[in-house]
Each structure stands twice: as C-alpha cells, then as structure tokens.
Amino acid sequence: MRIEDLPIEAEPVPGAVPAWHAVVPAGQLRDLCSRVKEKGGRLVALWGSDETDRGEGYALHVALVIRSGLVCFTVPLAHDHPRYPGVADIFPAADRMQRATYDLLGMHARGNPDHRKWLRHGAWPAGVFPLRKGYDPGAVHSRVEDRYPFVRVEGEGVHEIPVGPVHAGTIEPGHFRFSIVGEFILRLEERLGYTHKGVEKLAETMTLAEGARLAGRVSGDSTVAYAWAYAQAVESVTGTEPPAPAVWLRAILLELERIHNHLGDLGYLGNDVALAFGFFQFWRLKEQVLRLNQELFGHRYLMDVIVPGGVARDMPLAGIEKLLDLASHLEREVATLRGIYDEHAGAQDRFIGAGRVAPSLAAELGLTGLAGRASGLAWDLRVEYPVPPYDGLEVRMATHRNSDVAARVSVRFDEVLESLRLIRALLRALPAGDLVVPLGGARPGSFGVGWVEGWRGEVLIGLHVGEQNRIRRMHPHDPSWQNWPILERAVIGNIVPDFPLINKSFNLSYSGQDL
Amino acid sequence: MYQLLKQIVKTGIVTERPPAPDEALRVARQRLDEEILRIFGRSLAIRHVDAGSCNGCELEIHATNSPYYNLEGLGIRFVASPRHADLLLVTGPVSRHMEVALKRTYEATPDPKLVVALGDCGCTGGIFGESYASCGRVANVIPVDVAVPGCPPAPLAIMQGILTAISAPVSAPRVR
Numbered sequence: 001m002r003i004e005d006l007p008i009e010a011e012p013v014p015g016a017v018p019a020w021h022a023v024v025p026a027g028q029l030r031d032l033c034s035r036v037k038e039k040g041g042r043l044v045a046l047w048g049s050d051e052t053d054r055g056e057g058y059a060l061h062v063a064l065v066i067r068s069g070l071v072c073f074t075v076p077l078a079h080d081h082p083r084y085p086g087v088a089d090i091f092p093a094a095d096r097m098q099r100a101t102y103d104l105l106g107m108h109a110r111g112n113p114d115h116r117k118w119l120r121h122g123a124w125p126a127g128v129f130p131l132r133k134g135y136d137p138g139a140v141h142s143r144v145e146d147r148y149p150f151v152r153v154e155g156e157g158v159h160e161i162p163v164g165p166v167h168a169g170t171i172e173p174g175h176f177r178f179s180i181v182g183e184f185i186l187r188l189e190e191r192l193g194y195t196h197k198g199v200e201k202l203a204e205t206m207t208l209a210e211g212a213r214l215a216g217r218v219s220g221d222s223t224v225a226y227a228w229a230y231a232q233a234v235e236s237v238t239g240t241e242p243p244a245p246a247v248w249l250r251a252i253l254l255e256l257e258r259i260h261n262h263l264g265d266l267g268y269l270g271n272d273v274a275l276a277f278g279f280f281q282f283w284r285l286k287e288q289v290l291r292l293n294q295e296l297f298g299h300r301y302l303m304d305v306i307v308p309g310g311v312a313r314d315m316p317l318a319g320i321e322k323l324l325d326l327a328s329h330l331e332r333e334v335a336t337l338r339g340i341y342d343e344h345a346g347a348q349d350r351f352i353g354a355g356r357v358a359p360s361l362a363a364e365l366g367l368t369g370l371a372g373r374a375s376g377l378a379w380d381l382r383v384e385y386p387v388p389p390y391d392g393l394e395v396r397m398a399t400h401r402n403s404d405v406a407a408r409v410s411v412r413f414d415e416v417l418e419s420l421r422l423i424r425a426l427l428r429a430l431p432a433g434d435l436v437v438p439l440g441g442a443r444p445g446s447f448g449v450g451w452v453e454g455w456r457g458e459v460l461i462g463l464h465v466g467e468q469n470r471i472r473r474m475h476p477h478d479p480s481w482q483n484w485p486i487l488e489r490a491v492i493g494n495i496v497p498d499f500p501l502i503n504k505s506f507n508l509s510y511s512g513q514d515l
Numbered sequence: 516m517y518q519l520l521k522q523i524v525k526t527g528i529v530t531e532r533p534p535a536p537d538e539a540l541r542v543a544r545q546r547l548d549e550e551i552l553r554i555f556g557r558s559l560a561i562r563h564v565d566a567g568s569c570n571g572c573e574l575e576i577h578a579t580n581s582p583y584y585n586l587e588g589l590g591i592r593f594v595a596s597p598r599h600a601d602l603l604l605v606t607g608p609v610s611r612h613m614e615v616a617l618k619r620t621y622e623a624t625p626d627p628k629l630v631v632a633l634g635d636c637g638c639t640g641g642i643f644g645e646s647y648a649s650c651g652r653v654a655n656v657i658p659v660d661v662a663v664p665g666c667p668p669a670p671l672a673i674m675q676g677i678l679t680a681i682s683a684p685v686s687a688p689r690v691r
C-alpha cells in the first residue's frame with residue numbers, strides 16, 4: 001500500500017526517514033488501521049500526549065508501516081475523559097501499548113479486552129497520570145498495594161511457577177508466571193514494568209540536544225540504534241542534514257553494535273545448552289570488539305558517539321586498518337565456531353524445534369526484528385527503506401523459515417557475517433570532511449521521527465517539539481514491545497528447562513519497554 | 516570434536532591479571548572484621564540485582580566472566596539466589612517498582628553481607644536521578660559498602676570494586 005492509497009491528507013515528514021504525518025479523527029482510526037493491516041502493513045508504535053496546556057485535549061499517535069514507509073497518525077481526543085477506539089483486535093501488539101498509555105496519561109482505549117494496568121505497579125496510585133503536563137515530575141507517592149490478577153489455568157495436575165522479578169541469572173527484572181503440567185508449559189504470562197524509571201517524563205525537562213544522552217540509555221545494549229534514531233528525529237525537526245562522513249561512521253557503529261550483541265548471545269546460547277566452550281569463545285571475540293570500540297571511539301558500547309547533527313568524535317586514521325583486521329579475524333573465527341555449533345549434536349538437539357513461532361502466527365501477531373526474520377518475515381529496514389549510507393550497500397537480508405531457536409541462531413550467524421561485509425564496504429568508501437554541523441532551530445509543535453534497524457529490531461523515536469528547542473514529548477519505542485507477547489506463545493508446549501534458552505534466543509529488552 | 520579441541524588449543528589462555536583493590540571506591544567503613552574477610556577470602560558468592568538499570572551495566576557484569584577477566588578464576592562466582600550470596604551487586608537507579616524487591620533481596624541475604632553499587636546510576640542515580648519512578652542511588656534504599664562509578668563501569672573497575680569490598684581497608688576509609 002502506498003501513501004496515496006490511504007484516504008487521508010498526509011504531509012511528508014522532513015528528514016532521512018520516509019515518513020508521513022496526518023491528523024485523523026478518532027472515528028477514522030480503525031478503518032485506516034484495518035486497511036493497512038489488510039495490505040500487509042504493521043503497527044510500529046502507539047503513544048499518547050497531553051495537549052491540554054495548549055488549550056486542546058489529548059492526542060493519540062500511531063505509527064504504521066506501509067509500502068511507502070512510515071505513516072504516523074495523530075488523533076485529537078477530548079479534554080475530559082479522553083478515549084479512543086482501541087486497535088488491539090487489528091494489531092495485537094497494540095494491547096500493552098494501549099494499557100501503558102492509560103497508565104501514564106489516562107487515555108482510555110475503548111474495546112480493549114484487557115483492562116489491567118501495565119507499567120503502573122505500586123509507585124503511584126490509580127487515577128494519577130505521570131505523563132500529564134500538570135504532573136510534578138518530582139512528586140513521590142506513598143506506596144500503594146500492587147495487585148495484578150494473573151490469568152489462572154485450572155485443571156488436574158496444573159500448577160504455577162512464579163519467577164522474578166529478581167531472576168537467577170544476570171538479567172533484567174521481570175515476572176514470569178508459568179502454568180505447567182509435569183514439565184510442560186501450558187501458559188506463560190509476563191508481567192513487566194519493573195524497571196520503569198520515568199524516561200519519558202525526564203525527557204520533557206530536556207533540550208533537543210540534551211535528549212541524546214537519555215535516548216542512548218533507554219536500552220544500553222542498543223545505545224547506537226537509539227542514538228541514531230534520536231538524531232534522525234532531531235535532524236528532522238530542525239532541518240539539519242548530517243554530513244556524509246558522520247552518516248558513514250554511524251552505520252559502522254550500528255554494525256559493530258549488531259556484531260557484539262550477536263556474538264554475546266551466541267555465546268550464551270552455547271552456555272544454555274551446557275556448551276561452555278561456546279560461551280568462552282564468543283565472549284573472547286566480543287571482548288575484542290569492545291576493546292577496539294574503546295580504542296577507536298572512546299567507549300566500549302559506543303555510547304554518546306552519535307549526536308544530533310553528526311558524530312561527536314572522529315575515528316583515528318589507523319582505525320580503518322584495525323577494523324579491517326578485526327573483520328578478517330572475526331570472519332575466520334566465526335566461521336570455525338559456526339562449524340562447531342552446527343556439528344555439535346548436543347547443542348543442535350536442544351536448538352532444533354525449541355520455541356517455535358510459526359510464520360503465520362508471527363505475521364498475525366507482528367513479530368519483528370531478527371526474531372521475525374527467523375520466522376520467515378523478510379523485513380529489515382536496511383533493505384526495505386535504506387537511508388544513506390545503506391542505500392548504496394545492497395544489504396543482504398538473513399531469513400529463515402524454521403522459526404525455532406536454531407533458526408534464530410542461524411540468522412545471528414548470517415547477520416554477523418553480513419555486518420562484517422558492510423563494515424568493509426563502508427570503510428572502503430569512507431568520505432572525508434566535517435563530522436558534525438550545528439542544529440537549526442525547531443518550530444514549536446513540529447513532529448519528527450527516527451527509525452533504525454537495531455540488532456534486535458526496529459527502534460523508533462517519536463519527537464514532539466516544545467518552545468525554544470526543548471522536548472515537548474519524546475517516545476522511544478523498542479521492538480521488544482512487539483516481541484515480548486509473542487515469547488509467551490513461543491514457549492507453549494516446551495519444557496520449563498528450555499525457557500532460558502528460548503528466552504535468550506529472543507533476548508528482549510526490559511528497560512526498553514519499561515521506560 | 517577435533518575442531519573443538521583444536522580451537523581450544525589454538526586459543527590458549529587469554530586471561531589477564533586482576534586489578535588491586537581501590538580504597539577510593541569505599542563509601543562505608545568496612546563492616547566485616549578481618550577474620551570474616553579471611554573466611555570469605557577468595558571464595559565469594561555474588562547475587563546480582565538489576566534494580567532498574569538501562570541494561571548497559573549488565574553487559575559489563577557479563578564481560579567479567581569472559582575469558583579475558585575470568586572472575587570465576589578468582590573464586591568469585593554468581594549464584595542464583597540471595598540465600599546463597601555473600602555480596603549483592605546492584606545496578607541501576609533503584610526504580611520505585613523495584614524498591615520492595617531490592618529490600619527483600621537484601622533481607623534474604625544472610626549476614627554478614629556486603630553490597631556493591633554499580634555504575635553512575637547506582638552511585639548517584641545517574642542521568643535518571645530521583646523522580647516519581649526512581650528512588651535514585653542504591654544507598655537510598657539499602658546500605659552500600661562500595662560504589663563503582665562509570666557508565667557503565669568497565670569489567671576491571673567492577674572487579675576492583677568487588678575486591679575492595681572483600682579486602683580489609685589499608686588506609687582510613689572515606690565516608691560519604
């Protein structure tokens with residue numbers, strides 16, 4: 001579906017991302033969503049904003065993907081009792097986003113079958129909405145009782161295992177409620193939100209320039225993807241064009257981030273099937289990437305290197321040689337290790353068939369990112385909507401149809417190798433010149449967007465500008481919003497001891513969705 | 516199997532020397548007497564608690580187990596339950612949603628116990644500070660012995676923090 005096929009007046013959003021914006025009445029929202037869904041489009045993000053300080057009501061923002069690119073609807077809502085027709089029956093991924101929007105802004109999704117809270121636990125009471133404009137960000141409430149009605153599975157021999165929020169390993173906090181019979185998982189219910197630390201409210205106290213550091217800390221493992229998406233959004237609203245050398249470096253950084261995360265996960269996937277050899281080998285390689293990151297860019301995870309307007313630091317000249325050497329070294333080592341993983345009967349026995357998300361279910365529920373590609377959804381922003389410098393690189397997408405842990409392992413291997421190829425190609429064509437340009441002024445009330453294929457999937461930043469180049473509202477969207485609910489489906493019928501393995505094969509962000 | 520063994524031999528041992536303790540990281544007077552420290556000695560069980568981090572600090576905790584640092588080689592290992600732990604390694608600003616869980620984890624850890632707060636967020640609340648959703652630094656919620664700054668702190672800094680916590684003070688401790 002192209003933008004012309006939608007019965008709306010949409011304005012192109014300036015900047016690198018192919019995006020359109022339209023104000024649509026609440027009555028039209030469901031029809032538009034259904035049309036997009038029918039033509040194979042997807043929901044990327046849904047968030048709200050409070051416009052009452054401007055004499056208006058509230059607004060719902062929905063970002064969808066169609067063939068032309070990203071289309072963002074803004075739906076104006078009433079001042080009193082803001083409500084809108086929910087879209088979770090059309091896009092199941094909307095369910096938790098709608099519930100979160102209620103917890104933070106008090107905007108009610110009509111017809112949403114699930115009315116339970118999502119991001120609110122015991123830190124603030126019902127009826128208090130922290131993202132409303134009149135809310136004091138320094139407010140502290142006395143703790144309220146945190147009751148959450150989990151769905152109960154009943155029947156002979158069914159029992160529950162509650163896990164978390166403090167887990168057994170070094171991972172982020174969340175609660176998992178397993179209903180099992182014997183060793184088999186009948187149902188998993190997640191409860192997230194534990195790391196909610198007020199990111200979006202905090203953003204509203206910052207200038208556009210200051211927001212970059214915060215965006216880079218929404219989910220630390222994806223700091224490059226967030227920083228780039230944020231920079232795109234700011235460049236979009238300020239009419240700034242980042243210089244070519246900066247854009248080339250950004251892509252190198254993004255691929256380095258993809259590589260180190262995939263290496264780390266491949267190591268842990270080995271570890272989780274008692275192949276400690278894999279952990280040590282891959283974490284040795286990962287450490288080599290991190291050390292070179294530190295040497296060339298001043299930070300092991302590349303935090304704060306990308307800034308709105310360009311990049312904050314140049315790579316030393318010797319960097320090209322060193323990155324090329326690393327690329328050859330990794331290529332050899334990863335190929336050897338892949339051979340070992342492929343032939344290791346014990347590992348393959350655990351990988352194959354575990355945690356399947358059939359392609360049809362993945363498409364229906366909106367699985368995204370690398371997990372989506374492992375379930376046959378050929379979707380990668382670097383291929384579908386390549387922004388410079390990806391437009392000249394012909395990125396080869398890794399996909400698989402088997403949809404299990406083995407498929408996600410395979411996609412990671414392919415993507416590491418492809419990222420190495422991309423880094424080589426980028427280094428060969430690295431342009432010279434300025435690395436950062438000053439930001440222009442942004443018109444208050446304007447809207448910008450950033451959209452980047454991070455290692456886990458697509459990261460989106462929705463940005464609404466306030467007075468004097470300040471952030472009025474910033475919504476960072478992690479692909480984990482889409483994939484967490486599908487993990488619940490992936491584990492059904494598997495045995496409990498395979499949960500850590502399946503979970504790791506997705507490796508979703510808690511912080512990125514808890515905000 | 517041949518490939519696997521060949522890779523092990525080819526890789527050799529990459530582990531580097533551990534860092535020395537650093538008194539500047541200590542925020543509370545050493546609470547354990549020397550006798551207990553001698554017993555903890557070089558066999559320490561750590562329970563990690565993410566109390567609300569951005570997950571950047573977790574990446575570096577994982578890295579301490581990589582063969583370059585090999586924390587386990589020092590007899591220091593991560594355990595699955597606070598009941599088994601001598602030391603809590605806490606990351607993040609403490610989100611208000613994690614406040615109760617962190618306190619309970621602290622209470623579930625048998626005495627004598629140590630707490631190391633990790634990262635700029637753990638030390639001061641970092642960029643997230645204190646708000647309706649964040650309690651700020653770890654010391655606002657449970658007693659902290661050693662605080663390791665950095666965003667995130669590098670593996671050597673984390674190891675140094677842990678080693679500082681389990682060593683007797685060599686000079687007058689700094690109390691913040």
Ligand code: SF4
Nearest residue numbers: 568569571634635636
């Ligand atoms: S110190 Fe930095 S890396 Fe660690 S949790 Fe805070 S923001 Fe993330």
